[in-house]
Amino acid sequence: VTTLTTQRENIFRLPGIRLGEGIQVTGDPEKVREAGIVLLTVPAQQMRQVTTYFSPYLNPQAILIICSKGIEKNTLFLMTEVLQETLPHLRRAVISGPNFAQEVGRNLPTAISLAVDPSSFSHPAEALPTATSLLEALGSLYFRPYASDDVIGVQMAGALKNVIAIACGIVKGRALGENARAAVITRGLSEIMQLGVKKGAKVETFFGLAGVGDLTLTCCSDHSSRNTNLGASLGEGIPLDVLLSRQKTLTEGVYTSDSAHGLARKLGVEAPLIESVHKILSGESTINMEISQLLSRPYKIELPNV
Amino acid sequence: VTTLTTQRENIFRLPGIRLGEGIQVTGDPEKVREAGIVLLTVPAQQMRQVTTYFSPYLNPQAILIICSKGIEKNTLFLMTEVLQETLPHLRRAVISGPNFAQEVGRNLPTAISLAVDPSSFSHPAEALPTATSLLEALGSLYFRPYASDDVIGVQMAGALKNVIAIACGIVKGRALGENARAAVITRGLSEIMQLGVKKGAKVETFFGLAGVGDLTLTCCSDHSSRNTNLGASLGEGIPLDVLLSRQKTLTEGVYTSDSAHGLARKLGVEAPLIESVHKILSGESTINMEISQLLSRPYKIELPNV
Numbered sequence: 193v194t195t196l197t198t199q200r201e202n203i204f205r206l207p208g209i210r211l212g213e214g215i216q217v218t219g220d221p222e223k224v225r226e227a228g229i230v231l232l233t234v235p236a237q238q239m240r241q242v243t244t245y246f247s248p249y250l251n252p253q254a255i256l257i258i259c260s261k262g263i264e265k266n267t268l269f270l271m272t273e274v275l276q277e278t279l280p281h282l283r284r285a286v287i288s289g290p291n292f293a294q295e296v297g298r299n300l301p302t303a304i305s306l307a308v309d310p311s312s313f314s315h316p317a318e319a320l321p322t323a324t325s326l327l328e329a330l331g332s333l334y335f336r337p338y339a340s341d342d343v344i345g346v347q348m349a350g351a352l353k354n355v356i357a358i359a360c361g362i363v364k365g366r367a368l369g370e371n372a373r374a375a376v377i378t379r380g381l382s383e384i385m386q387l388g389v390k391k392g393a394k395v396e397t398f399f400g401l402a403g404v405g406d407l408t409l410t411c412c413s414d415h416s417s418r419n420t421n422l423g424a425s426l427g428e429g430i431p432l433d434v435l436l437s438r439q440k441t442l443t444e445g446v447y448t449s450d451s452a453h454g455l456a457r458k459l460g461v462e463a464p465l466i467e468s469v470h471k472i473l474s475g476e477s478t479i480n481m482e483i484s485q486l487l488s489r490p491y492k493i494e495l496p497n498v
Numbered sequence: 499v500t501t502l503t504t505q506r507e508n509i510f511r512l513p514g515i516r517l518g519e520g521i522q523v524t525g526d527p528e529k530v531r532e533a534g535i536v537l538l539t540v541p542a543q544q545m546r547q548v549t550t551y552f553s554p555y556l557n558p559q560a561i562l563i564i565c566s567k568g569i570e571k572n573t574l575f576l577m578t579e580v581l582q583e584t585l586p587h588l589r590r591a592v593i594s595g596p597n598f599a600q601e602v603g604r605n606l607p608t609a610i611s612l613a614v615d616p617s618s619f620s621h622p623a624e625a626l627p628t629a630t631s632l633l634e635a636l637g638s639l640y641f642r643p644y645a646s647d648d649v650i651g652v653q654m655a656g657a658l659k660n661v662i663a664i665a666c667g668i669v670k671g672r673a674l675g676e677n678a679r680a681a682v683i684t685r686g687l688s689e690i691m692q693l694g695v696k697k698g699a700k701v702e703t704f705f706g707l708a709g710v711g712d713l714t715l716t717c718c719s720d721h722s723s724r725n726t727n728l729g730a731s732l733g734e735g736i737p738l739d740v741l742l743s744r745q746k747t748l749t750e751g752v753y754t755s756d757s758a759h760g761l762a763r764k765l766g767v768e769a770p771l772i773e774s775v776h777k778i779l780s781g782e783s784t785i786n787m788e789i790s791q792l793l794s795r796p797y798k799i800e801l802p803n804v
Contacts, residue, residue: 290680300675301793303684305800320799327797334793338800369606370719374596375642378609378711385705399691400800404710405684412718413676487607487640491633493626494611494644494706 209297224249229257229329232271236262236351236444239271243278255283255322257306257330261350262444263451268458270347272309284309285326286343288350289401290409299334305402306330307340338401345397348388353407354445355452355469356380357419360411362472362479364420365427376465377411383463387452390459419445432473449473464489515603530555535563535635538577542568542657542750545577549584561589561628563612563636567656568750569757574764576653578615590615591632592649594656595707596715605640611708612636613646644707651703654694659713660751661758661775662686663725666717668778668785670726671733682771683717689769693758696765725751738779755779770795 195203200211211217224230224246234242239260250256256279258271267273272284289304296302308323310316323339331337340346359380363373384407385398397403410417422443425435436442453470456463468486471477501509506517517523530536530552540548545566556562562585564577573579578590595610602608614629616622629645637643646652665686669679690713691704703709716723728749731741742748759776762769774792777783 290677290684292675292677295675295677298675300677301681301789302675302677303681324797324799331797336793336797338798340800369598369601369604369608370715370721371596371598371601371606371608374711374715375607375609375707377714378596378705378707378709381705381710399684399687399705401681401684403684404687405680408683408714408718409676409680412714414720415676483607487642491630491637491642492644493630494646 206293206297209294221246221249225251227251228254229326230254231257231259233259235441236260236264236271237447239274240264240278243275247279250279250282252281255285255326257326258284258286258347261288261347261354263351263448263455265447265451268451268454270344270351272312272343272347276312282312283322284312284343285323286346286350287330287337288346288406290405292409292413292415294415296335301334301336303336303338303401303405305340305346305397305400306337307343307346307397307402309343310341340397340400340402342394342397344391345388345393346402348391348393349384349398349403350406351448352384352387352452352466353380353410354419354448355466356384356407357410357417358423358426358445358449358469358473359465361420361423361425362427362469363423365424365429366479366483368483373411377407380411380465381407383461383466386461387455387459387463387466390461391455418443422446426472427479432475446473512599512603515600527552527555531557533557534560535632536560537563537565539565541747542566542570542577543753545580546570546584549581553585556585556588558587561591561632563632564590564592564653567594567653567660569657569754569761571753571757574757574760576650576657578618578649578653582618588618589628590618590649591629592652592656593636593643594652594712596711598715598719598721600721602641607640607642609642609644609707609711611646611652611703611706612643613649613652613703613708615649616647646703646706646708648700648703650697651694651699652708654697654699655690655704655709656712657754658690658693658758658772659686659716660725660754661772662690662713663716663723664729664732664751664755664779665771665775667726667729667731668733668775669729671730671735672785672789674789679717683713686717686771687713689767689772692767693761693765693769693772696767697761724749728752732778733785738781752779 196217264274275284285308287304287306291302291304306326308319310319313319319341327337327339359376360373363376389395449470452466468482472479472482502523570580581590591614593610593612597608597610612632614625616625619625625647633643633645665682666679669682695701755776758772774788778785778788
């Protein structure tokens, strides 16, 4: 908050991008009462605590927009499910998609999914029209949100892609090539989709911006993503505990790999790539064992399982 | 053929990769009679001529595997449709997917789709079992084919991705960022899928290796792809005629952009990205005009159209 107030810039995370004129920086929770649209940008594992704290300050007419990706550990809850407990009377929405903040801040063209949660509306039929009005409120010439009503799909895609990103990082660290990375992205998307659909998501969401779009961006970017970097270091042979001891905050994908494994088991979905990442991160198996296991699966009919 | 015979290596296209011991190099068309599996690797626009030439030499029991990607101009035929005319009595299959030859040659893990054309079998029920036996014949520990019976989908995905690759090249050449590239890949996949499904393909093929897999590889690779390179140079402001005058053989995507435009019109599918690439390549519009057109489309509900 300090550098945001004094310099109107987050010099650590988004250096060179100044806050827009209309934005007021404050540490006063009372100010939240004035907000009709509240963007929640705290890390997934802190969502419960932060929204509980803000509960008395929120306007009951406000709509909450979740900008964080992840699954709460222990409960295996998506962020909308957390809010259903902490702020049950407020309307909920989620944004997700291929949007590196650095590029958004520089006004480079960006398209994202904005999904409203119909179950948080007293009249669910008002959900999509509300989404459309949010597009106008949040969108600009260069930042183009597309409306959806599938919060489950958008959140499952946004969270689980971090596990596939770790797998792609391992492929990179082991120098297995771009053919292998493309295969991991393809099969990973199929696993994410199967898990999502079992949890109640719509198939088509996984082929949209929050699905294919974000997965591709995260797995193929030249820029550093924390998840692919973690995988790449593992692939190069650096032990996980060494990597984790270097981190100030734990890479979200490490939690998600645990949660994804838990969800696959709970929902009864076979997800070999997600399982492999989980086994590697939990120390149950090694990268070499998992690679040879994946390559020795029998030949079969390609079933992308739509 | 010369360097393949003398050095057992294609020093121009795959330097450093030697042919396997079991492979015999010959210019004698009579030798084709002995082949039970024939891989067709000629450029798409030469497929008709080459297969017509080989027609008298082929064993009637042989199965043809098309390895080329593209749509025949003028006829707008897929390669299986060309063979249906030139070699109507032979069984047909297609391979496609994320497989840079350089990586395959170095034994890096690669997964592809192998689709058989049931309409080319006297007993269509034998198609998938034949595909399974082809997996065994072509596969190895590092080269993993997956069976399919959707030749239309595999070919539409393989050909049309080249048009989206040109669009991604333009995004790169204009330095529009990775968010924009991810959005182009996502919306491009949706357009390819709609065109494919209208032509008779199965939706799920587009989310498999020949679809998402190959599109991602082509659009995101660090290596040079002729299509993304062409787009990048256009994006940097080099005129098309200058670029084309430098090429010995025309980049396949230039033909495909024309054919894709023709197919979209013929099949009655709205494909704004494919149309934009076509207009830019045909000189009907400029990159700047097409970018501002795409960014000024009204906000809407995201419909990935599965």
